[in-house]
Amino acid sequence: MTDLSQTGAIAGAVVPPGPPRPGLRARRRRTLLLLRIVVLAVLGAFFLFPLLALLEFSTRGVGEDSPRTLDAWGRIVTDSTLIPAIVSSLQLAVITSVVAMVLMVPTMIWVRLRLPRVSRVVEFLCLLPLTIPAVVLVVGLVPIYAWVRYLTRTDSILTLSYAYVVLVLPFVYRSLDNGLSAIDVRTLAEAARSLGADWFTVITRVVIPNMAQAVLNAALLCVALVMGEFTIASLYNYVNLQVAIAQAGLADANMSMAVSLASLMFAFVLLLGLSFVGRWRRRHGKAAA
Amino acid sequence: MLPFFAYVGIFLIIPTLVVVIAAFLDGANRPTLANVSELAEPYIAKTFWNSIWVSAVSAVIGAVLGALLAYVVATGDPDGLVRTTVSSASGVLAQFGGVTLAFAFIASVGPAGLLTTWILGAEAAPTWLLSLKGLVLVYTYFQIPLMVLVFLPALDGIRPQWREATETLGGTAWDYWRHVAVPILTAPFLGALLLLFANAFSAYATAAALITQGAPIAPLQIRTAFSSEVLLGRENIGKALALGMVIVVAIVMTLNSMLQKRSSRWLR
Amino acid sequence: MTTTRRALLSSIAVGAALLISACSPPSNESSTSNSSAAAGGGAGSSDPKTATSAKDLGGMDALVAAAKKEGQLNVIALPPDWANYGEIIKAFGAKYGIKVNSAQPDGTSQDEVNAVKSLKGTDRAPDVLDIGMAVALANTALFAPYQSEKWADITDAQKESTGLWVQDYGGYMSVGYDSAKVPAPTSVADLLKPAYKGRVALNGDPTQANAALHGVLMASVASGGSLDDISKGVDFFKQLKAAGNFNPVQASSATVKNGTTPVVFDWDYLQLGHVKDVPSWKVLLPANAVIGGYYAQAINKDAPHPAAARLWQEFLYSDEGQTLWLKGGARPVRMEAMTKAGTIDKAASAMLPAVSGTPQFPTQAQLAKAKGMLATDWAKAIG
Numbered sequence: 001m002t003d004l005s006q007t008g009a010i011a012g013a014v015v016p017p018g019p020p021r022p023g024l025r026a027r028r029r030r031t032l033l034l035l036r037i038v039v040l041a042v043l044g045a046f047f048l049f050p051l052l053a054l055l056e057f058s059t060r061g062v063g064e065d066s067p068r069t070l071d072a073w074g075r076i077v078t079d080s081t082l083i084p085a086i087v088s089s090l091q092l093a094v095i096t097s098v099v100a101m102v103l104m105v106p107t108m109i110w111v112r113l114r115l116p117r118v119s120r121v122v123e124f125l126c127l128l129p130l131t132i133p134a135v136v137l138v139v140g141l142v143p144i145y146a147w148v149r150y151l152t153r154t155d156s157i158l159t160l161s162y163a164y165v166v167l168v169l170p171f172v173y174r175s176l177d178n179g180l181s182a183i184d185v186r187t188l189a190e191a192a193r194s195l196g197a198d199w200f201t202v203i204t205r206v207v208i209p210n211m212a213q214a215v216l217n218a219a220l221l222c223v224a225l226v227m228g229e230f231t232i233a234s235l236y237n238y239v240n241l242q243v244a245i246a247q248a249g250l251a252d253a254n255m256s257m258a259v260s261l262a263s264l265m266f267a268f269v270l271l272l273g274l275s276f277v278g279r280w281r282r283r284h285g286k287a288a289a
Numbered sequence: 290m291l292p293f294f295a296y297v298g299i300f301l302i303i304p305t306l307v308v309v310i311a312a313f314l315d316g317a318n319r320p321t322l323a324n325v326s327e328l329a330e331p332y333i334a335k336t337f338w339n340s341i342w343v344s345a346v347s348a349v350i351g352a353v354l355g356a357l358l359a360y361v362v363a364t365g366d367p368d369g370l371v372r373t374t375v376s377s378a379s380g381v382l383a384q385f386g387g388v389t390l391a392f393a394f395i396a397s398v399g400p401a402g403l404l405t406t407w408i409l410g411a412e413a414a415p416t417w418l419l420s421l422k423g424l425v426l427v428y429t430y431f432q433i434p435l436m437v438l439v440f441l442p443a444l445d446g447i448r449p450q451w452r453e454a455t456e457t458l459g460g461t462a463w464d465y466w467r468h469v470a471v472p473i474l475t476a477p478f479l480g481a482l483l484l485l486f487a488n489a490f491s492a493y494a495t496a497a498a499l500i501t502q503g504a505p506i507a508p509l510q511i512r513t514a515f516s517s518e519v520l521l522g523r524e525n526i527g528k529a530l531a532l533g534m535v536i537v538v539a540i541v542m543t544l545n546s547m548l549q550k551r552s553s554r555w556l557r
Numbered sequence: 558m559t560t561t562r563r564a565l566l567s568s569i570a571v572g573a574a575l576l577i578s579a580c581s582p583p584s585n586e587s588s589t590s591n592s593s594a595a596a597g598g599g600a601g602s603s604d605p606k607t608a609t610s611a612k613d614l615g616g617m618d619a620l621v622a623a624a625k626k627e628g629q630l631n632v633i634a635l636p637p638d639w640a641n642y643g644e645i646i647k648a649f650g651a652k653y654g655i656k657v658n659s660a661q662p663d664g665t666s667q668d669e670v671n672a673v674k675s676l677k678g679t680d681r682a683p684d685v686l687d688i689g690m691a692v693a694l695a696n697t698a699l700f701a702p703y704q705s706e707k708w709a710d711i712t713d714a715q716k717e718s719t720g721l722w723v724q725d726y727g728g729y730m731s732v733g734y735d736s737a738k739v740p741a742p743t744s745v746a747d748l749l750k751p752a753y754k755g756r757v758a759l760n761g762d763p764t765q766a767n768a769a770l771h772g773v774l775m776a777s778v779a780s781g782g783s784l785d786d787i788s789k790g791v792d793f794f795k796q797l798k799a800a801g802n803f804n805p806v807q808a809s810s811a812t813v814k815n816g817t818t819p820v821v822f823d824w825d826y827l828q829l830g831h832v833k834d835v836p837s838w839k840v841l842l843p844a845n846a847v848i849g850g851y852y853a854q855a856i857n858k859d860a861p862h863p864a865a866a867r868l869w870q871e872f873l874y875s876d877e878g879q880t881l882w883l884k885g886g887a888r889p890v891r892m893e894a895m896t897k898a899g900t901i902d903k904a905a906s907a908m909l910p911a912v913s914g915t916p917q918f919p920t921q922a923q924l925a926k927a928k929g930m931l932a933t934d935w936a937k938a939i940g
Contacts, residue, residue, distance in 0.1 A: 028462070036361045040371070043358055043433070047382065050393035050430070053403050057396050057815055107293040124542060125297050130487040131538035132305060133508045135515050136531040139311075139524075140304025142675045155679055166300045174439045174484045178477040182446020214442035220380035221438055228384035231494065237633070237660035237672060237681040246388070250636050250662050253811035253834060260389040264381055271377035279368050332936050392811055400755045400804065401816035416755045419805050501807035502762050503936040517765045518666035518689050519928055 051261065058258035072254035073262075082259070085244035086266075088157050089227055092240065096164040097222035100172050103165065105215065108176050109207050113189055126173035129166050134231035137163070145236075157238045164226050171221040179214020183207075220271055227267050305535070312529040324529035333510065337533065340507040343421055344489035347428035351489075352482045354429070355436020362437070363444035376441070379434035386431055391498035394418060394427050419499055424506075427499065428489050435488060436481055443477035476549055483545045487538050507534055605864035609720065610704045611871065614864070617706070620871065621653060623864035629656045630865040633672055633683040634664035638810065638830030640726055641885025648881060649872050655865055665766060666692035673699055673857050684866035686855045689767040691924065693722040693853045700855040703867055705874040710894035715851065725873060726826075726887040727851030729842055729916060730768075730775035733828035735819040737837040745779035745793070745843050748820065754801050758808040758818040759794070760827070764931050771850050772822035773935075774919060774927060779846035784919045787927040788934075795938040805939070810834055824850075825910050826886035845914035851890065876900050883909075 059068045111119050129137070141163060148159055185207060192206045208215060230242035239247075245259045312324055327333065362375050398404050399418050409415070417423055447470060455465040493508030504510045507530060513520070514527030607613075611620045624630075630649075637643030637659075646657045660681070661668055666688035676682035686700075702719040715724040732742060740752050748757050761769035777783070777790030797803040804818055812818045814834040821828070831838045854873065860866045872878045879889035883905045895901040919927070 032364060036365070036371075039357055039361045043354065047378070047430070047433075049404070050390075050397045053397035054389070054393045056403060057392075057811070060814070103293055103296055120546065122293075124539070125301065127483070127487055127538060127542060128301060128305065128535065130484070130491050131535045132308070132531055133491050133493055133511050133534070135493075135508075135512055136308050136528065137304055138675065139515075139528070140307040141300070143307065144300060144303060146678065149679065155681070162300050165296070169297070169301075170484060170487065171435075171439070174480055175442065177480060178439060179442035179446075181477055182443050211442070213445055217376070217380075217438050217442060220376070221383065224380045224384040228386065230387055234661055235668075235672070235675070237631070237658075237676060237683075239660075242387070247659070247662055250638065250810070253809070253814050257389065257392065257811065264385065267381045268377055271380045272373060275373045275377055279373070335940075388809075392815075395806065395812060395817050396815055399806075399815075399817050401819075416801070416804055498807050500805050501765075502759070502803075502805035503939045504762065504764075505936075505940060513762070513765050515671065516665045516667045518692050518767050519770050520764055520932055521667065521691060521695050 051264070054257050054261050058254050058261060060254065072252070072258040075252065075255045075258075081239065081244050082241075082248065085239050085241045088239070089241035091158060092161050092164060093223045093226040095158060095161040096168060096226050097219045099161065100165045100168050100222050101215065101219060104169070104172050104176060104218075105208065106203055108173070108180060109185065109203050112180055112185055123173065123177075126169045130170045135235070137166075138232055138235045157233075157240065160233060160236070160238060160240070163232055164229065167229065167232075168222045168225050171225065172218040175214050175218040175221060176211070179211040179217075182214075183210045216275075220274070223271070224267065227263070308528045309532050309535075311525055312532045314525060324525045325532070327526050328529055328533050333530070336505055336507050336510050337537065339421055339505050340490055340534075341537065343424055343428065343506060344486050347425045347432050347489045348482055348485035350425070351429050351432025351436050351485050352440075352478065355433040355481075355485075356440055356478065358433065359437045359440045359444050363441060363447075375437065379437040381434075383431055383434040383438055386492060387494035388498045390427060390430060391495050394423070394430075395499070398426075421500075421505060424496055424499060427495055428492065432485050432489065436485060439481045439484060440477060443474060443481075447473065479545055479549050483542060486541060490534065490538060605867060606701070606860075608863075608867060609702050610708075611706060611867070617871070620864060620868055624655060624862075624868040625653060627655070627862040627865045629658060630862055630869055631658045631660065631681060631684045631860075632869075633660045633669045633686065634662065634666070635659055635687060636662040638827075639885075640728075640826045640882050640887040644884070645873070645878065645881045648877070649869065652872070653868065655868075670696050670699065673859075677859055680861045682857060682859065682861055684857055684860040684862050685869050686857065687725065687852055688722075688855065690724075690851065690853055690921065691767070693855060694921065697721045699858055701858045701860070701863075703856050703870055705870050707874045707891060707894075710891045711874075715890055722853040722855045723870075723874075724851040724890045725854045726879075726882045726889045727849055728824040728826045728887050729910075729912065730771045730848045730850075731823065731825040731828055731910065732841045732843065733821045733823060733831060733838060734841065735813070735816070735835050735837055736839045737835075738816060738819040741839065742820075742841060745776055745846065748802060749796055749800055751800070751802075753820060755804055756818070757797055757802045757820045758804045758806060758812075758822070760808050760821055760823040762935075764928075764935055767850065768824055768827070769822070770924070770927065770931070771824075771848055771919070773931070775822070775843065775846055775848040778848060778917070779843045784848075784917055784923045785926065787930050791930070791934055791938050798939055803939070813838070824887075829886035840910045842910050842912055847912055847914050847916040849888075849916045849918050851918075880905065 058072050059070060061069045061071075107122070111122055132140075145159065148162065149155060152159070188206055188210065189202050192202045197206065227241060229240065230246065233240040234243050234246070241263060245256060245263060248255060248259055250256070313320055313322065358375065362372050365371050394402075395418065396402055400416055402418075405415065418426070451469050452465055455469060460468070491508055493506075493512060496506055496509055497512065500509075504513045511527045511530045511534075514523040514530060517523065605614060605620070605623050608620075611617050614620050614623060632646070635642040635646065637646070646659060649655065650657050658681075660683070661672065664672070666686075669683060669686045669688055670692055672683050673686070697717065700721040702717075702721050704720040705723075708716075708720070708723075711723060717723070732745065732748070734742065739756060742748055742753075747753075759769050759772050760766070763769040763773045773790040773794065774784060774787055775790070776793045777787045780789040780793045782789030794803060806812060806817060808818045808821045808823070810831065813821065813831045821831075825840055825842065828838065828840045854870060856863075856866045856870065873882075874891065876895065879891050879895060880902045882889045883892070883902055886909065888909070889895075892901065892906075896906075
């Protein structure tokens, strides 16, 4: 990881120092603006079009030339299996994110600061869940879950969170790792320690606020993964949101697409809300400081 | 450290070991190499190759386009609408997959899709989407948001002062990128690329809906081994296939770390 | 941590792993037997878990009471538009006030057996199974024998002698098509014409799913092969692929409705489900290539709700259950007996697609031979 002292050494090999060329900044801003418009437009179209196709399909009537109808969307409200499934999924999402964060954030900071040799092992372990398809993981987890049921005497869907934490590990690891490499953890930690802080304070009050965006992104990924997870819940005969959607959609093609779109929009609004809360708190925090 | 290893040990290592050990057992729980030697069959080797190809291509495309999108977002207003919308949308779409995603593409560019009938008319029914190339396109739909989510924190770490410093010293944009930004971003970029590769490698619900014939990629072969009601008793072959997948990703990981070491040395 | 300590710890970990995976927690056994004893206790004289007929429990009323006490039934892999299972589940729930939990509706027969194994000891394990014959024959160790009241109506060839599995309904392999989008085919060979470019789909992969396997068998017989020789069927699909007519996507009600798969090879009773989405959907049973297959019912030996499971079987084989299957376009196993007794629903049986030629039912030996050929050649032909 380069630090500022290197920039001088590198630039010394280039053109001798002088004032910045006139109009450079304005030109750069224009190119940047053009780039932004092109990228956002092209990628925006790419992402929106399939969703629009889903919307178009969900509003089709029966038969070749029948008129568009919102019947399928209306049927979502009357289906009674969806609400408990949404609640279960939300609960799972919260539990999984919290456990994953509590488990991973201190671990990764500790590894980076004190045990750099272990980082390869941690990286491999955190990538392992991605390499094992869910079908296989289910088979492997059967004896584990038998013990979990024995020890906790409960068969609730929330036990799925144990497996989900393992599933989110790759994404959480990568997000936190990228966040950690963007800040100079060593200096921060040493500075805090020399001022007398213990490790707990260093982690919670010094490092984490500096990687807040990475932690938030990791949490977002957890929530998104849990809301979108289907295979493991289905193979254990639990009913979470995606399982409920699939079941609802079997007999009724229009409604299943409508429900999927609705769940996407619901997740999107939820995440948007969370980011706005973050923004509001930052603004008010700044005003108070 | 202990809580991490304990948790991972119970819920990840042990299931993995259960599967790996079972890969070497036959139906009556006696040790055998038959399952693993099945991996050498030409049609299985071909499915692994297909999987690697699809994952690699979709990972590279996703990484490049995702990095571009993340750059556009990072250089904008940190509290602006673009950033919040793209972040939230990425969070949602990164895990969007399975039957619905497959159908969304079928409905847009499939044989009877909206775009297809609009451009080519209702008579032609091209099936290019329902092939490995089409699968790559569908995979990029969730690879790009995933890249944005994972790479954005790294881009945020780039201070604007570094750019200004380069300019003050007379460097051009090219110098900035080559000597400052790229060395800093290489490690996170390669790490994210690896994640995208592994993500595509093990994805199967989407592929199952798009290409249900012939199980051309490894996860579909595993599904066939476990759920086929026609060819019975191939469970342990499925576990051997899973072992094969783990080995492939371990190899890619090693290559990745070698690449990271070399690139950081070369750029120093 | 030093290397030796790490090595020691990892070997301990591996040992622990093997130990844990080898044995299962002890008290689970007692908890399940407690619950089933409580369920069977009140009403009849013996435990519903071991009852082999309604008489064992003291008659139908005792069985109904025991089932109602359990209050729930776990079924698996029963899509609502598969032979009218949606109606059957609703009717059973309404008649006895028992909540039916339907899991993994698009699972295969093997998935059902996998669930029985992996969910053993939980409340979510499947109580009853509706599976293909191959899977039934391979897993009889997991089933409990039961003979419903109408046991005598079923021929010996269609049931296991003690009632471990009993065939329930069947149908013939057919070609369904959207008459508004494609011209009506009169034979399987018609599908090779350019009018069907990119439009012909098989319901599933024949190395995966029973229905698709019978589809390829039907294509084989229709192309001059026989039940002993599936190679003509594989050749037919190879030609279909070469002509660009073959569509490898998973056919579902969504793809049918959206027009991606206007021609589907599937069981005739499943084609019925598409008619409500696409009113112009029609079914063709190829002449002289009528291939049939039956599915079988079984009860999980370790069912969490044993009385409800047995009541479900009674319901399915009663006139009411069999008629509901008939209404779904399937041929219920007691159809002959009911026709003789005059209890058959004539309107529903008239709706079944016309059969021209003698139906052929592949034996397990013929199916095994076909599977062997497919395992090596299908991916090559289609890929």
